[in-house]
Amino acid sequence: MLTFPHVHRRPTRRRTRKRTTAALLTAALLSGGMALAPGATGLSSAASPSAAPPTVADPAATATTPVRVNQAGYLPDGPKRATVVTSATQPLTWQLRNASGAVAASGRTVVHGTDTASGEATHTADFSKYRKAGSGFVLVVDGQNSAPFDIRADLYDSLRSDAMAFFYHQRSGTPIEASLVGPAYARPAGHLGVAPNQGDTNVPCQPGVCDYTQDVRGGWYDAGDHGKYVVNGGISAWTLVDSFARAERAGNASALGDSTLRIPERGNGVPDVLDEARWELDFLMRMQVPSGKPYAGMAFHKIHDAAWTGIPTRPELDAQPRELHRPSTAATLNLAATAAQCARVFKPYDSTYAKRCLSVARTAWTAAKANPALYAPESDSTGGGPYNDTQVTDDFYWAATELYAATGERAYRDAVTSSPWHTSSGALTPTGFNWADTAALGRLTLATVPNGLPASDIRRVRASVTAAADGHLAMMAGQGYAVPIPANGYVWGSNSQVTNNAMVMATAYALTGQQRYRAGVLESMDYLLGRNTLDLSYVTGYGDTYARNQHHRFWANQYDASLPNPPAGSLAGGPNSGLQDPVAQEHLAGCSPAACYIDDIGSYSTNEVTVNWNAPLAWLAAFAAERCPPRD
Incomplete structure (x- = not known):
């Protein structure tokens, strides 16, 4: 693979990712040969690519019309804007035509000028x-037709379900049932120790890390590989749980309630989105170092294959040995934060589980405080991404906010208010x-979850959210495609930056009821679903032209016609x-x-899928699907 997190810039530091073995593997696969990275298992006989490499579409030919729209459609009560690529210096006439060709509305375009990120006149x-x-x-516009689209109130209902179904597809340690996903996507359980798997039920550490084994079954495969990473799983689980908590605060919890998703747990009396998050939460808690062992209470950073596997490799046919990687402070604080959130949100539905989550969270917090600078090494990139992070004060802040929101205890409040991040x-x-x-994440929790901070502090926290949302809106207004990231912000996983910034705008809407924030969220969805320079929906199954060949070892139809393309609702990483x-x-x-x-399975830096990119997509789809009367 080739699954790594995206490069992200902070003003004070820059993270980079090493891809040495991964790049060699991809180059070998693209050359048409069967050469693999050192130590890789090879391709199963049941799923091997043809000798010739697949053809790669010319990305410049992707755009089919200069009139770029949300190809899925628009909400009747939402913004409806399109971007037109044209060198005209004066406004042009536009016509909205219905399915019979009749003119339903007309008007004049507004000249924007050059869009910096695309270089296009718009x-x-x-x-x-x-x-x-x-x-x-x-x-x-000017004799050019857009892709067809709908205008309807239920536009996002199916995406709400499909984006969430991504996580069931990505489950490790359980069969994926044809009755829930269809025969093309059904598969046996992966990594349960059934040959040729060596399993996740009795996993040893890397040499020198520990002298015992751990049961770390379950959880979600992180991306297109079979690795499971606590820091990426943590933010993803948090986002799903927060999606439900947000809907509950808005009075719309039933849309994410029991029997709303295609998962085995439907009908058990627990909201389905919480059932899905629990699959990951259980794994995260299994990653905690046992009592009596060195670094007890910490969390192992990750578990994955000892070496990179080839594409395609079905999960149940992965013969690589699996290894636990040394604990890290960042992983431990992710565990503390997500387990504390679990204690708060799950309490009305499963109080016993909520108590277990809180106990795990407290233990993890104490362990992280005792080991505040145990970092995952950047060099640990064989068989899986390093997910290295040497600044964890933000993780301490996030964990403290969740523990405070769950308990109201003074010690956690003091940790919140004394943090420079506050x-x-x-x-x-x-x-x-x-x-x-x-x-x-801590800031959003404090802004939305009732807590005991002084009223002036809450006002300041909430004002910081609306100020950030206003910044995103201003950035969108200055662009030809209304994207809530800077023109120089197209880095690894840029689409997740779009979705995460849209979550901030949605939170500002919840705090204020001001329609401009909801409009910003919906226009962000427009970008993802086709209103962009490539005239392409980055979400599989949505739009007239959409990404089909995301980087994945099982959804690998481009390399093996017997395997499926990614299921509907999967978000590609995006321009990088x-x-x-x-x-x-x-x-x-x-x-x-x-x-x-480029929509090619080998382009892991632009076209992979990951749980932490689909989680905010699911969050936003649930938000957009709500029938909300105007609150201005």
Whole structure:
């Protein structure tokens, strides 16, 4: 693979990822041979690519029309804007035509000028005043038609379900049932110790890390590989649980309640989104170092194969030995934060489980305080991404906020208020939060969950959220495609930065009821679903033209026709001007930042999928699907 987190910039530091073995593997696969990275298992006889490499589409040919719209559609009561690529210096006439070709609305474009991220000359067409539902609409500008789209209130209902179903597909340690996902996506349980798997039920540590084995079955495969990483799993589980908590506060919890998702636990009396998150939470708690062992209470940083596997490799056919990697402070604080959130949100549905979560969270917090600088090494990148992080004060802040929200105890409150992140403007930045930058999660929790902080402090925290949301809106207003990230922010996983910043805007809407924030969220979804320089939906199954070949070992149809493409609702990482894989380097040299993407399975730096990218997509889809009367 080739699954690593994206590169993220902070003002005070820069993280980079090493891809030496991974890059060699991809280059070998793309050459058409069967050479693999050192130590890889090879490709199963049941799922091996043909001798010739697949053809790669020219990314420059992706865009089919200069009129770029949300190809899935628009909500009747939401913004409806399109971007038109044109060198015209004067406004142009636009027409909204219905399925029969009749003109439903018309108007004039607004000249924007050059969009910095794409380098394109753009206009904006705004047809928000048209509020009638229908299907098969097209926007016509200067004789050019957009892709067809719908206008309907239930537009995001299916995406809410499909984006959440991603996590069931990614489950480790359980069969994926055809009755729930269809025969193409069904598979036996992976990594339970059934040959050729060596299993996750009795996993040894890397040499020198520990002298015992641990049962770390379950959880979600992180991305297109079979690794499981506590820091990436932590933010993903938190986001799913927060999605339910947000909906509950808004009075819409039933949409994510029991029997709303296609998972085995439906009908058990617990909201399905919490059942799905619990699959990961159970794994995260299994990663805690047992009492009586060195670093007791800490969390192992990750567990994955000893060496990179090839593409395709079905989970149940992965014969690699599995290894636990040494504990880290960051992983331990992720465990503390997510387990504390679990204690708070699960309590009405399973009080026994909530008590267990709180006990784990307290133990992890104490262990992290005792070991505040145990960092995952950047060099630990064979067989899995390093997920290294040497600044963990933000993780301490996040964990403290969750423990305080769960318990109200003074010690955790003091840890919150004494943290430099509590008043720092750097908690919510234009480039967004991610697995390595988690202070924003604490800020969002304090802004939305009732707590005992002074009223003046709560007002300041909430004002910081709305100020950040206003910054995102201002950034969108200055762009031809209204994207809530800077023009130079197209890095690894740029689409997750879009979604995470949209979560901030949605939180601002919840705090204020001001429609501009909801509009910002919906326009962010427009970008992901086709209103972009490539005229492409980055979400599988949604839109007229959408990504189909995300980087994945099982959803590997591009290499093996007997395997499926990714299921509907999977979000591609998106444009990445870093071009950190051979496919991107070969085909995207000289690309404008917003166009540095290729729908090819080998382009792991632009086209992989991960749990921490799909989690905010699911969060946003649930938000967008709510029937919300205006609150301004």
